[in-house]
Amino acid sequence: MRRLILVAVLVLVAAVVYRSYGSAETGTGGTLTLPQPAPNVGAVAPSFELRSEEGRDFELSDEGIYVLAFWSTLNRQSNQSREGFERLASEFANDDVEFAAVYVNSAPNRESAHYEVLRDRSGALTQSYNIKRVPRLFLIEDGRVRLVQTGFYEEYDNELEAEIRAYLSEQEERAG
Incomplete structure (x- = not known):
């Protein structure tokens, strides 16, 4: 039982760290969405x-x-x-x-x-x-x-x- 609690705590800590230091490119951090595919408004359009x-x-x-x-x-x-x-x-x-x-x-x-x-x-x-x-x-x-x-x-x-x-x-x- 102690092992199960220890594993759960470790997973929870890892998830909190991952969410705290993630970025938009990884789909983590402040939002859970990836950036829109480029090109976006204002960008050069490929000819x-x-x-x-x-x-x-x-x-x-x-x-x-x-x-x-x-x-x-x-x-x-x-x-x-x-x-x-x-x-x-x-x-x-x-x-x-x-x-x-x-x-x-x-x-x-x-x-x-x-x-x-x-x-x-x-x-x-x-x-x-x-x-x-x-x-x-x-x-x-x-x-x-x-x-x-x-x-x-x-x-x-x-x-x-x-x-x-x-x-x-x-x-x-x-x-x-």
């Missing part, structure tokens, strides 16, 4: 070139505004976010906002989509954006991340639309 499923070349450069979504056809939230993404891509088609969906597995046949359908066959793009969970969406302005959305939730489309409108308004004021 890339990729051929779309329709055979067109797509390039994300450090100039312009892009909406880049990482999806999986096997993920319910990815499928839910597609309708709003399509609506916004159609709505902003004439505003020089480029929309692209990167599928981490097979891509659906979307010949009539108002956005580029990309497939990350090698996994290099998914790795460079450090995608751990889909859907994950980035609004990228002149090579920097302006908005990051992880998962699908009720205000998903509205947040994205508000940020795009704010960007376009800023562009009008600068040109003005």
Whole structure:
């Protein structure tokens, strides 16, 4: 019985020490959550070139505004976010906002989509954006991340639309 109590006390002491001196990288310390995958808001977005499923070349450069979504056809939230993404891509088609969906597995046949359908066959793009969970969406302005959305939730489309409108308004004021 004494051994059991001694082991319990040692485990408790070890847990307290671990929690006290842990960090965000280990998922311990002040919170039990890991930091969000990079890149985050304000960070440089990795540039890339990729051929779309329709055979067109797509390039994300450090100039312009892009909406880049990482999806999986096997993920319910990815499928839910597609309708709003399509609506916004159609709505902003004439505003020089480029929309692209990167599928981490097979891509659906979307010949009539108002956005580029990309497939990350090698996994290099998914790795460079450090995608751990889909859907994950980035609004990228002149090579920097302006908005990051992880998962699908009720205000998903509205947040994205508000940020795009704010960007376009800023562009009008600068040109003005």
